[in-house]
Amino acid sequence: MLICPGSRHMKVKRLPLGDVVVLSDEPRVNGHRPSADVLFKSMAEEFGPKSVAVLMTGMGDDGASGMGAVKAAGGMTIAQSEESCVVYGMPKAAIDRGFALRVVGLDILANTLQAQAMPERRNGFGNEPGGEGGKAAGAGRD
Numbered sequence: 683m684l685i686c687p688g689s690r691h692m693k694v695k696r697l698p699l700g701d702v703v704v705l706s707d708e709p710r711v712n713g714h715r716p717s718a719d720v721l722f723k724s725m726a727e728e729f730g731p732k733s734v735a736v737l738m739t740g741m742g743d744d745g746a747s748g749m750g751a752v753k754a755a756g757g758m759t760i761a762q763s764e765e766s767c768v769v770y771g772m773p774k775a776a777i778d779r780g781f782a783l784r785v786v787g788l789d790i791l792a793n794t795l796q797a798q799a800m801p802e803r804r805n806g807f808g809n810e811p812g813g814e815g816g817k818a819a820g821a822g823r824d
Contacts, residue, residue: 686716693724701728714744718772722748726755733757734798736791737782739767743775750781758798763787 684703686692691706711717718737722745725733735752737745739762753759761773761782766789776782786794 686721689715691716691720693720694728695724696728712742712744714742717748718745719748723751726751726757729755729757731756734760734795736760736762736795737773737776738762738788738791739769740772741769742771745772746775746779746781749776750779753781753783758783760784760786760791760794760798762791 684692687705689707691708691711693704693706695702695704706720708720709715711719722733722735725735726748733752733755734757735745735749737749737760749759749761759776759782761776761784763785764770764774766787767773773782773785777785784794
C-alpha cells in the first residue's frame with residue numbers, strides 16, 4: 683500500500699522496466715490534491731480491465747468519476763457500504779452514478795480484495811480448513 687503525500691497527485695504508469703507510481707504537482711481537481719479521480723483515471727488508462735478501484739468513507743464526491751473510468755475500462759469497482767462508513771459521501775456518489783460494481787461492508791472488504799486478486803481461489807473462497815467463509819468477487823451488493 684502506498685499513501686499519497688499531501689498536496690500531490692498520485693498516478694500509475696506502465697514502463698518497459700516495470701510499473702511505477704508518479705507524483706504530480708498538477709492543478710487541483712474539483713478542489714482536491716491529491717484526488718482519487720486522478721489516480722483512478724490513470725489506473726483505467728494504464729491497466730484497463732486489470733484495475734481495481736475502491737472508494738471508502740469520505741466527504742464529497744472525489745473518486746466517483748474516476749471510478750466510472752475504471753468501470754468503463756472493464757476494471758472492478760468497489761464501494762464501502764453506508765452502514766460501515768463514518769462519512770458516506772464518496773462511496774455514495776459512485777453508487778448513485780452506477781459506477782460501483784460491488785458494495786461491501788468494511789468487515790469483508792479485505793476478503794473481497796483478496797478474492798479479486800487471486801481469481802483461482804474465487805470458487806472455493808473461504809472454504810479452506812479453518813476458513814470462516816466469505817463471498818467471492820462479483821457484481822452486486824453484499
